[in-house]
Amino acid sequence: MRLQYPSNVKIIQVPCSGRVDIIHLLRAVEDGADAVFVAGCLEGECHYLTGNLKARKRVNYVKKTLEELGIEPERVEMFNLSSGEGPRFAEIVREMVVRAKELGPSPIRISKAA
């Protein structure tokens, strides 16, 4: 398909979005990621039945944690799309990059630089 999407997104492959844990998302934030998102399969389509539903709950947990710490919860997001939706993936990446730019650099990176 050779779709274009911003190059500032680092992709980490996992067998199922259910593999993504709270600590993985927190570590990304801790290391200064401006935004993190989990791309899981469509709800109801999980090969392991509930992996993507669990991932969504964990993303929500991390959102709450960030909110408690005074960091914008929008920096973390969950998306659902099928593996056949390449164009949708590119669109999501663009959406998250726009969101990250609107939010500005992560407060963790700002204080690191200071």
Added chain:
Amino acid sequence: MIVAERKPLNDIVKMVEPYRKVLILGCKGCVTVCNAGGVKEVGILASALKIAAKKEGKELIVGERTLERQCDPEYIEQVKDVIGEYEAVVSIACGVGPQFLAERYPETDIFPGVNTEFMGGALAHGVWTERCAGCGACLVHNFGGYCPIARCSKSLLNGPCGGSADGKCEIDKNVDCVWHLIVEKLTRQGKLDNLLQVQPPKSWTTARDGGPRKVIREDLAQ
């Protein structure tokens, strides 16, 4: 198990604010089972505290360790070589952990990272409920296996009260009236007459009301 819940993050952030090097100490007992203070939660809390510190431009060194239990001196002893490296310890065991640590390591500042809630069990994954009030004189056999002390909002031993409606307690429609459950169970068993036996006023001297308690097994104690 003893069921606990992590304290609000900001409370813990404030506790560790004056320190530069803290140890998060988990427990592999009850709090691991109720997902409040095991290896995983130690990692999550450590990361959250580091994020909070970095956000303020501070550097916080956070150590992570999880003991087999924090309610036995031999396990508390296992951190003796490392505890001196830290200015403070956040224990995410039940309330016993921070106290055992504080007694054994009087030089180190110890903080509780969880609120200890009750003795109970899991109704479903992620849902825990109170089942025992630790009264020191178990009576559940008189009530079809249900504990009216832990599960009746008024701890009535000769219930139900007038607030029971449709099997639910008047304090909250999501709380079962335990007396409703007791009557249903004994009716099914044909033993409803058991309830004709009036329970005398309970002696609470075996409970917390009698002061701090201690159990001594002469055959084990040295």
